[in-house]
Amino acid sequence: MAKGESCILKMQGITKDYFGTRVLKGIDLELKPGEIHGIVGENGAGKSTLMNILFGMPVIHSTGGYGGAIEVKGNPVSIGSPFDAMKLGIGMVHQEFMLIPGFSITENIKLNRELTKSTLFSKIFGPRLESLDIEAMGNDAKKALKSLDLGIDEWSKVAGLPVGHMQFIEIAREIDKSNIKVLVFDEPTAVLAESEAENLLKAVRKLAGEGVAILFITHRLHEIMAVCDRITVLRDGGMVTCVERTRTSMPELARLMVGRQLDEAVRIHPDTSAKPLALRIRNFSVDMPGETAKKIDLDVHEGEILGIGGLAGQGKIGIANGVMGLYPAKGEVSFFGKPLPLNNPKGAILEGLAFLSEDRRGVGLLLDMSIEMNIVSSAMVIQGKFLKKYGFFTQVDKAGVRRHALETIKNLDIRCKGPDQSVRRLSGGNQQKVCVAKALALDPKFLFVSEPTRGIDVGAKKLVLDTLVDLRDKLGLTIVMTSSELAELRTICDRIAIVNDGKIVGILAPNADDTDFGLMMAGDYDAR
């Protein structure tokens, strides 16, 4: 990789705004032929946005385009659509496979780029009626598969192949495009077993050896260290650094990726380790699609704020949803020493647990109902509060509902026109407060909070977090907060459990080393 070697791809000062929020703050990226370039960063660091720009995805152009310049082989280019990207020789191996199961491998590789030969009809009616040159297609497919050292028959059907092979077929499709110069791998090993991942890395090296420049995006730092020549670290839409692999180490990358974004204020963390256990979870598995948790063991002491962190899709979200009975769960859970019925949302609520869902608008609220009805909803239908009883018959106690709503709106400072305004038009922060109010109406002992600041303005985030601390300090609630934003967990939690691949990797103090957090989240803690 001598200096002065010409770049195949150069991105300079790339910026992107979404609705006034700057999500990319001037990213520079240079890629040389045959180079393997790693890109690492937490969720929301800007990796996907950067790739969407490179591929001219509609989501970029329908939201006002981007700033900065892109050059391919020294020529400035404007990539307006994925088709442009393809013509420039930029290919992508997708995270989700885009294959047709009923077709053979060859047909999938050549899909929409079929080789044809002319026929009698095509001579009369034009090239749309040319027949497929099956033999040539098969040979091309064979060649592509061979270059990946994949010894499978090019005519076998895709359906039923192991996941690892499907990934390779995706790659074969890209390298079969004769002009491919840059190939992007987006989390290629996420769905692969370890041995398959090894094969993939081998294939990546081989491709690079043939002169293809490779952008390798992954959370797994050890893979980055194994194959990449240079590594770009992104954090919060900014570029932290671009280093040569030989000049860095896994712990350093982890530290750079997480970064220290702690609040200036140091909170006092009450020592709750001597307090009785509020929640004891053993051997607990949750089958939540995309967020599966496996064999979790976790203790939560009364009065503490426990954080659950980790990257998206690793299973941290599954824990709270499983305990609350919203997704099928098995294992042992006891709540203040009493066994908690599983897969029973009503039972969990009656025991004194409450939940602020990560899907605030979908699960947490009735968007077209008034604020007051949202607040009292669960408490009324599950605990029978806010009702007047006439024998068998009950009627809602409108005056009581109104009184409670006004009081809560004042206490939590919910900004609204009045208790009968529908929650759809409230801001994200105020909607979250309505969710908090709904949970509090249940008089819970224990609160699960998932992604409490997702989709909320920066200013309002702090208010939501302060509210949670207040609930613990003033009402003595025990809180388990799940969040993808490590910084906010470190702001208010007493202890932070990091989840990777469905399991708890470790529990850290909020002021623990950045390196430890980064390695745990990347699943490389043991490798240290």
Place this chain on the structure above:
Amino acid sequence: MTHDNEHGADSGVTKIFGALKSFGAPRLIIIGFLVILWILALTIKIPMPALFSDTLIRLGMNAVLTLAMLPSITGGTSLFFGLPLGIICGLLGGVMSIEMNLRGFTAFFGAIAMSLPLAVLVGLGYGWLMNRVKGSEMTVGTYIGFAFVSLMSFGWVTLPFHNPEMAWAIGKGVRVTVSLEGRFSGILNNFLSVTIAGVKIPTGALMFLTLMCLLVWLFYRTQLGHAMRFAGMNPKFAEASGINVNRMRILGIVISTILGAIGILVYAQGFGFLQLYNAPMYMGFIAAAGILIGGASLKSARISHVILGTFLFHGILVVALPVANTVATLGSLAEISRAIVSNGIILYALAQKGGES
């Protein structure tokens, strides 16, 4: 474009447009259509008091059937195209009350009382089925309705009813239409009925309708009623709040079935006959069109939608026929125009299922 007085005019206009928009263009169009028909009727000298009498009578007769759509929609199972099931339960109650030789109010309320347990059972079964075909409730429901009507055609022939008023001459089975003369024909329509300025008001029927609406309204204010409404509005929310969503869906259907059974008896007392065999087949569509025109959507509905929608739908039917017959004096246009108008409204209502925002 002028900019005079831009600010005031603008905000005023936006306000009016906003109000109209939330009221819903389809409803405005239907109301406009009705008003135009009334004006036409006036100009061609059709007696208006008779028209208004008919409209009120048909409102009283049909509104409970339309009301049967409401619990199903709010419970989350969309329009209740299983209405024929409820109707058949009501008809069975009516036939049994004649078989037992009941008369007057006893016959009417006896029929309701006997149809209720049937409606509950049928509703439970139908609800159980609807929970197994989530997402295609309307299609499956329509065909269940059709199938049940056809099945009951056998039932009507074979059931052991012997009262000569309704049995076939051969002595077994029930006739296609059974007269309610001397039983409970007009029992609600004529109760406390008064005539004001030539308009006959079916006081009893309207009172009964009010009672039904009041009961439904009270139900929605109970703990159970709220749980059902939450489940219909947002099943995921309800699940997370510990509500058994499937049970709430069944509850909505059971109440709908009960209202269907009561509704057909109210309809029959006004019509003067029990119509058996294939008659209930398409009644579900009429009720569905009614509530949709009233401003309901497939996911939310209110009692006001029921009343307004039934009034508009049947108001148009009542006035459209004489107008059409006078304007085009071809021989047998009545039946054709009736079919065109009623099916036209149904089509329009279903096409405009957006509802009030």
